[in-house]
Amino acid sequence: MDYVIVGIQPWDLPLGGNCKDMAQELSRTHRVLYVNPAVDWLTALRHPGQQSVPTSPLVPVSASCWVLTPDRHSCPTNWLPDGWLFDRVNRWNNRRFARIIQWAIDQLGFSAITLLNDSDMVRSFYLPDLLKPRQFIYYTRDNLLAIGFWQRHGNRLEPALMRKATLVAANSAYLARLARQHNPRTVDIGQGCDLRQFDPTVPHALPDDLARIPYPRIGYLGALNAGRLTIDWLLLTARSRPDWQLVLIGPEDDAFRQSALHELPNVHFLGAKPMAQLPAYLAHLDVAINPQQLNELTIGNYPRKIDEYLAMGKPVVALKTETMSLFADYVRLATTGPEFIDHIGGILDGQLPASPAACIAFARQHTWAHSVGMLVQAQHDFAPTQPAPVGNLRNEPV
Template sequence: MGTDFVIVGIQPWHLPLGGNCKDIALELSKSYRVLYVNPPVDRVTAWKSRTRKSGPAETLVQISATCWVFTPGIRIESLNWLPDNWLFDWLNRINNRRFAGCIRRAIRTLGFTQFNLFNDSDMIRSFYLSELLKPRQFIYYTRDNLLTVDYWKRHGQRLEPALMRKASLVVSNSAYLARLASQHNPVTFDIGQGCNLTQFNASVSHPVPADLRSVAFPKIGYIGALNASRLNINWLLALATSRPDWNLVLVGPEDDAFRTSALHGLANVHFLGSKPMADLPAYLQHLDVAINPQQLNDLTIGNYPRKVDEYLAMGKPVVALDTETMQLFADYVILAKTFGQFMDGIDKALAGEMPAPPAACIDFARSHTWAQSVAKLMQAIRSVTTLKTLTATFQNDDSVRLSSK
């Protein structure tokens, strides 16, 4: 299938923590030409960041022989504050037309003709792009239940189902999200979750990071964004206060709820802040138990926690909240539905009572590759393309038979 890909989404290419869409783009670029489009900046965001010029410089940067990153040279209007009505739709269509115009310039520069449009959950800025750009196939990708987030809920409750219905196919990274999407588009596929585990190599020895040297055994740790909508602060507080002999290590940026939480007043809780991605394996290697104390809510229930693969790839014992998606890890991770089970799980992990030996956990984590996920994506695209071709053939045959009568 010699088709190029144009990728739009909600995350810019140079986001420090990376993201699914970028990894998919890099994997696709091994076989296809890929244009990754950074989201345009709206006026409110520009105002807050004090970049109030009419628009950024439009750039097209070549990342590899077959991958380019395009930054549109426009400011779009900030619309999310508007009621969900005809005025919002009218202005949003204008935003979309301006965005599409920028993308067309990049497509012409690169000589893309037949291309697939891959939309990573950009349900507002990219709502009309399939009509405006006329791709060969339009693929909508859902990897989080964003409609549980206030920003996306305002207009997304109407727009995302409509966008899914417009798509040639919908793909997701979990069975749960695929089930939700299939209510709006029956041509929905679970393509699984890929992980880039190159840096997370248990056989590579790392020195103890300086800010971890003074933390005593046992070190119970979480590595990732500290976001109260996703993580259970109450469990972390109860863990630290009920077991003062344990040291809770938290590595990652904090939201307001974490910054103002009582965790900061506890001697056995260690906030180490954000770290470069390249440094994370060193911190992970020197934890005694890695945890994922998620909230159980509509946002997290279908979430695929990539960090669990990273934990396992480093050979760490893992204790995590039991969700539908985490059942995939049931043979390798201690799962807990209650706080009591969570604490018992940490005790077992410290005692070496894990569901599987480290080598099996490492092999399991490394089986979740982006190559595998993108192969499933391409298989889904091919199946839809074949179905469309067959349908068109049958329709043409019927037309010929009817005209000959």
């Protein structure tokens, strides 16, 4: 099969992403065109270095995978009120976007394409009608409608995209349940992870900045974003147990930079680290944590870092959510700050939720081969269903 993948993340995103990982896995047995999101002209003026177009907009990254970077800017639309004017401008943007994609499809000789849309509910809304794919898959991996930026137009557009999809694929049971309200042809394909770097059998030298921090080390690896993490739990933990060392590794948002955590002597911000260095830091932690916020954005989120933690055989304490129930036999799950602290203390006292070997084996079940395999099987199950054209849908933008 020939796949055209569009989404909201560019191929060269430093931390990687689901869409790129799926593209790489699909390209093992299929041909894949990965399309970088088009940048609007206002963003291009404000951030001129955000996206550089290569000499050729179409670049091979393997024998069966190509990356297309649009060489034309779109018109900014999110400032427009939702309604007929927005729809007209957005359709114009989509037509320009579709033309460059169709050019690449023709260059590569693709036919009877499968269009996979990773949550690009605005820039790619009309692509199923313009590109006329054999199948159209909408992929949901975050409840983006919980974010203000997406709400103005997304509250109308995302359900419409789901309804006209051949099938909707979700990476968690919670998101699949939400999507099923709009399209019964919804499948939970789980979350894939690339755990090759997170190998507990490989010895890792103790990083210099971590070596200066005494034990016990309780650590978090990932973006420090107050919209996703509970600063209050971290403050409570550090203040309640001054003998514990909280190690926070990752880029901070403004809320974290301005938080009282920086005033506590047992809280250590080590900054962002290259992905290749993360296993070394993780190897020398006593407990790995994920003190997630419980909100509309995170409740259905599948935190890939949990698999990375477990793959290294580390005991984990995390927020209890519907999605995290999948990990209940291997992770200590907390609903309150005091319970979060109690679970960390229990682990430090030797009360492990599961053996390191069991945790490692469980995490390594969550491969991209398994997730993508479920996606391809769902395609066969629903073939040869055609995506419904926008004009045949009620209350949809035209």
